[in-house]
Amino acid sequence: MSEFFGSVWWLIVSLGVLVTFHEFGHYWVARRCGVKVLRFSIGFGKALWTRRGRDGVEYVIAAIPLGGYVKMLDEREGEVPPADIPRAFNRQSVWKRIAIVAAGPIANLMLCVGLFWAMFVIGRPDFAPVVGQATGLAASAGLSHGDTVLAVDDRATPTWSEAQLALIPAALDHRDIALKIRPYGRTDEVVRTLRLSKLPEHFDERRAVEVTGLTPRHALMPTVVxxxxxxxPAWGVLAEGDRITAIDGEPIESFDDIRPAVQKLGQRGGSAMVEVQRNGDRLAFELAPARMRAADGSYYWGLGLASTAPAEPSKDAVLRYGPVAAIPAAFRETAHQASELVAMIGRAFSGRVSVQNTVAGPITIARAANAYAQHGAAWYLSMLALLSLSLGILNLLPIPILDGGHLLYYLIELVKGSPVSERVMAAGQYIGLALIAGLMGLAFYNDIVNNLVR
Structure with missing residues (x-):
């Protein structure tokens, strides 16, 4: 399946699952509260499939899969037969209306917990949280190649993805953090302080981990010729497939380490031993770098080597719990991710992070869904859980036409003892539509800039 069709497919599947659960929350609670439901629609626009149930509800799948709705009997939207008036939504107590409206976001939160539970039980393959290279702030903190990151602040990091997700918000906040480390070749644990308060005031937020100076082991380019x-100088001495392990006694961990080591050797003058692994044998060759000319006309010291095309490294860690242990783990993960999402929304509104990197449109979501699905069921479930959580929390924002806007009206009604006037509600609808239209426009703009222009 091509990337385009795969992205479209997984976008439809993802939105279908999330919207169905969200709307089912409204539907289920409305029925339990005695409200008559007229229509349950997944999607907007022209109906592609319609069926009327024995309960009288019209079930619809519509052409535009970017949402859905549950239409309930309501005197404000048309004439209601006298016998059905007690079942109209607007005739319910304020507490019942609050329960019906809040049920959609709550359903998404419950789905998030269930998806995280399934992810933990299946087991998400990942990379071990091992440092490949430490420069800048990471090196100043005392980290070095081979160190294992056990925890960031108080959050355990059994995989590199967990470490990365813990590092990003701290970097965005320029907040110093404590890293629990198992140094390379040792069994004890030490704590290093990463001084993220020293990061530049402005940096590319998409490179938040990279600017800390930490490069994971699996991201290093292999030292294979x-x-x-x-x-x-290397012609006739080194061969394709040789793995360079040291130059002049200095260990080589990445192909990127070769050039500075050769430069240093050339500036010193003379030859040095280049150690390699070839077909399981350890060999050493004496080589002296030569002065070479780059494509831009500059000169450098080199041996005449080029790297292999980087291959996808093998995953060497798994994030997994047993079925029972996964239950509290799923609740903890949902609570943690919810707090991080709320904090990110706060950063966006305060201007501390760019909205270009925080508001995603359908193209970005589609490509992410396809990419995660290609990595396996556990990865896709984790992404779907985060999307469900985002949908639930964003719907609780106090914006008219969203669930949070309706809840705000009902809270005002509880305080003042009477419903909000229709004039205020109409004004709120216009404001809400303008805000949602602006957010949608920003999302589509970000999609174009991030996916089509760059």
């Missing part, structure tokens, strides 16, 4: 240029 892909090509040897003719008439260079």
């Amino acid at each position: 892909g090509r040897v240029a003719p008439d260079t």
